[in-house]
Amino acid sequence: MKKVTYSYDEAFNASLDYFGGDELAARVWVNKYAMKDSFGNIYEKSPEDMHRRIANEIARIEKKYNNPVSAQEVFELLDHFRYIVPAGSPMTGIGNEFQVASLSNCFVVGLDGDADSYGAIMRIDEEQVQLMKRRGGVGHDLSHIRPKGSPVNNSALTSTGLVPFMERFSNSTREVAQDGRRGALMLSVSIKHPDSEAFIDAKMTEGKVTGANVSVRIDDEFMECAIADKEYVQQFPIDSKKPAFEKTIRAKELWEKIVHNAWKSAEPGVLFWDTIIRESIPDCYADLGFRTISTNPCGEIPLCPYDSCRLLSINLYSYVVNPFTKDAYFDYDKFRKHVALAQRLMDDIVDLELEKIERIMEKIKADPQSQEVKGAEYHLWEKIYAKSGKGRRTGVGITAEGDMIAAMGLCYGTQEATDFSVNVHKTLALAAYGSSVQMAKERGAFEIFDAKREMKNPFILRLKKEDPQLYDDMVKYGRRNIACLTIAPTGTTSLMTQTTSGIEPVFLPVYKRRRKVNPNDTNVHVDFVDEVGDSFEEYIVYHPKFLEWMKVNGLDTEKRYTQEEIDEIVAKSPYNKATANDVDWLMKVRMQGAVQKWVDHSISVTVNLPNDVDEELVNRLYVEAWKTGCKGCTIYRDGSRSGVMISMDKKKKKEAAGDLQPCLPPEVTEVRPQVLECDVVRFQNNKEKWVAFVGLLNGYPYEIFTGLQDDEEGIVLPKTVVKGKIIKNTSEEGRSRYDFQFENKRGYKTTVEGLSEKFNPEYWNYAKLISGVLRYRMPIDHVIKLVGSLQLKSESINTWKNGVERALKKYIVDGTEAKGQKCPSCGHETLVYQEGCLICKSCGASRCG
Known part of the structure; x- marks a missing residue:
């Protein structure tokens, strides 16, 4: 039967109605998530069609097992993004017959044994590209590459070290990421590696390693030496008892460089590696292939080689009853029920992923290339298929934490809000693990489950203390999934849920957009602006949940308030002093560490700082993150990396502009220096x-x-x-x-x-x-x-x-606007330059070259 297709305008208008007039959410959904074929034909009219597609596929898998959940039950959880929100890859790929792609959001690759050769490096490079072309983000660690100056048995005589290979992997990402394809990369290295300083400095050169996030794996010994200003021994190989090379450094000096670079350029991120390994349940099975070596690009999923993870978020705001009133409360009973179902859906998605991998492998078999050409790609997917089926790893997370806290009448960053948040995450962990144990009873445990291996794991011991019966059942029946939880950035899906993402605070409850003055042009150009050109007018936009607070409190949401009136309204709201620029940063880090104790993978969260903070604050935040049990930390200082975090404080920008002399021409050097x-x-x-x-x-x-x-x-x-x-x-x-x-x-x-x-x-x-x-x-x-x-x-x-x-x-x-150019995907003049590529701020499409 021929499928019905829709024009772009039909899908956009239907989605606009679905999202209650939110043009940005509608456009994002049509451009990124509506099912399409390679010719651009659209087969879904609104997110309702997408959610029906996903629900039907999950129900098909459910029928394989006892007590199946119906398609209608699944649909009701997904509808209007109210309770459960699959991440981008599952949302795009489930039931999509036009796309041969994985449902996994993230992968880690790495070869067993000695991988310090050109052959091994090029194999990793190929595997990275093969995964990225299927929409996956990739992470891998470079600690296996010998340091610069080491002898090699080829014509070069000595090794070049890590940095040239960072550029190789970065360039591969930039290549495969063209034309809107996904291509995110994480490169990591152990602080124990003698080239770690060069790794840390690599991105300080403008234009270098622009296609990768970089993070340093920092161990407890290094942190202790850095704080006490003691010497620290680097070596290669990093885990050898008889290393071929050793180097003694002052830990404090290298730590100060990490802090300085993070303050200046927002990288490197830090991974507190001993905390990650100590808390990791999969590492209880390290000798069976589950030794964690790196993380995915956003850092929330530490993974072993060839394992992957699919992601799903639970919309916390939806469990607040009577939001923004004195009678507000959190519906823990409904939350527990839905978390159990979310874990069940995630396990079903593992089965759907295995089907997708089988389809990928069949396609590779049918490709016209020789076995020599396509053999490596086929073997890659064999390894991923085996690891995914053996561990059945899942990534149940949350979104809208900031909105949940505000709706409860709490102030983000206070101890009261943190205590409430920790209780919600503890409830989530117990319900998800309870569901995984119940599925083990009904469907069977993951293949290598062994309760004795896990008996001393800190996370498992916390579960045991809070719910002894859950632990006894887990020992008896096993668990369906080797690990279950994470908190990932939800990106564009937050636009569609009309909430904030992850455990971040709200960025701004009130902000500005601009619209073309021409009344015949209904396209809203989403932008944060200070100066308004002749062809644009500026108007106020409210964060959707802030708008709900206004309605609950009887405020006119149609009135055009003055700036002074807006400031007064915000000051009375639960979002006051709770935005990204207002929160107590140390308290935020402590909150992350407290929540981390109930998340078996990791938390992707950044600390956003004003431009004028000093390096000492960055140092304090990193040290506090380590002490409080965070598994990683990333810090962005306003303006530290162009296009990453740009302050929208109009007053500050005007004050800064007042120091400039815009009427003066740029300084010109007419006499060319002899050397450039x-x-x-x-x-x-x-x-x-x-x-x-x-x-x-x-x-x-x-x-x-x-x-x-x-x-x-x-x-x-x-x-x-x-x-x-x-x-x-x-x-x-x-x-x-x-x-x-x-x-x-x-x-x-x-x-x-x-x-x-x-x-x-x-x-x-x-x-x-x-x-x-x-x-x-x-x-x-x-x-x-x-x-x-x-x-x-x-x-x-x-x-x-x-x-x-x-x-x-x-x-x-x-961040420079490409004025006069239209996005080829959505047709809007909202293109900006980012690292030489054009990025559309409306729909997220990118074009390089």
Whole structure:
């Protein structure tokens, strides 16, 4: 039977009605989650169709077991995202016959045995790409790679260390993530590794390792040495009793570098590794293949090699009865019932995932490539299939904690709110594990369950203390899932639940959007703005749950209040002093540590700080996180990483703007310095390999040279050369010449003379034109627009022009609006530059290149 299709407008309008007029939620759902085929045909009209699809598939699995839950019961849990919210991969993939993809959100890869070889590194690189193309985020650890300067048995003689391989894995992510495909990567390393300092510094170089999150695995010994200012021994291999290499460092100095880099650039994150391993239930089975080695990109799922996890969130706000009133209470009975069902649904999704993996493997078998080409991918999925079936790991989490706390009349960050939150999470853990034990009784325990292995695990002992009967039943019947819980960032799904995500506080109860003044244009351009252009008007938007509080308290939600009136209203609300910029940061970290004791995996949470905090506060927060039992911590300081966290405080921005002199032209250096730092950017022009040399003055592009890379007339450079210097020399006759000089890994300098002589004169003239524009400081996005608008005669030079655009894009400040350009997915002029790529702020689509 032919499936019914819907136009974009039909789906959007139906979804708009579903979400009660929330245009952003409707657009996100249509663009990211509505079932589509590869030709863009839409097969679902609104989220109701999606939830029916998911419910029917889960009910099909339920029929395999005793006491099956019906499709209607599942649908009622999912409908309007009220109680249970599957994460993006399950939501997109369950019952989707048009997509051959995994339902897992996250994976970790890593080879057994000695993986310190080029063959092993390239195998990991391939496995990373194969998983990302199926929509998975990937994590892997680099502690197995020998440190820089170690002897190797090949022509290089010595090892390059970790950093070049960080760039390799990062570049693979950027490649596979193009055109809106998912491609998130976590790279980690042990602090015990002698190259950990170089790893920590790698992202401090702008433009480097832009396709990966990086985190350092920090052990208790290092933290103790850092606090007491003692020496710490690094070694390779990191776990060897007879290491081949040892290095003694002052732990405090390296710790201060971690703190400084986190303060300055929001990375690295830290993973408190001994806490993770000590608390990990899967590590009770480490010798059976479940030894945790890294985490997924957001850090909330520590995983062993080739294990994966599917995610689901429970909407905590929905269990508050009489929200925002003095009679508000939390319905623990309904919550326990729904948590048990959520754990059951997650176990069903494991079965659905195994079916998906079987389909992936069948597709690989049918692919026309040779066995040599596709064998590695097939074996990868064999390993994942085996590990997923053996442990049946799940990731039940929560969303809307901040809204739940506000609805209960509590203030986020206070001890009272933290105590309440911990009780909710304890209830969740007991109900989820009770459900897993009941399923073991009905369906069978996970394959390698052994109560004796787990008897000293701290998390299991907490369950035993709170519910002895649950523990006795677990010993008797086993457990269906090796681990059950996490708290993941819910991202765009929070837009559709119209709540805050994870255990984060609300960012702003009141904020601003802008809308085109043209009354015939109904498209809302979601943006936080301070300055309003002629074609836009500014209007107030309320956080949906803040709006509910207003209604409960009899406030007119249609009135256009003055800023002073809004400030007064917010001050009286439960969101006052509870936003991300207001909370007591130390209290927030303590809350994370307290909640962590009832989460068997980990918690993805960030601490958002104002720009003016000092490094000592970052240090205190990290130390407090370790002491209170957090498994990891990430800190973002306002402005520390462009496009990551940008303050929306209009008053502060205006005060800062008052210190500037916008009428003055940018500072121009007309006389070129003899020596300029230089970036090397490679690109293709009509299948020919070209190279661009971008001269930099104070980090800003000042000039550009481009030419062919070949063995005779062109420019010959090692592939590892990405930086150097452009030196201007003058001959005795007064003729200028530009030379490129670079330094190899042994410190020897090589000079390529006469860059200008190696160019086709026509390309050279255009390059001089572009360099002149750069020299006089036209904004980079305007330069790119100018280059793109050049009407050039030959196809070859037009292709060259595209390469020049790509070379310059990396220098655009993250967050810069691509004015006049429309998103190819949703059609809105809401594109911004992020790390050289265009990202749509309305629908999340991305385009690189």
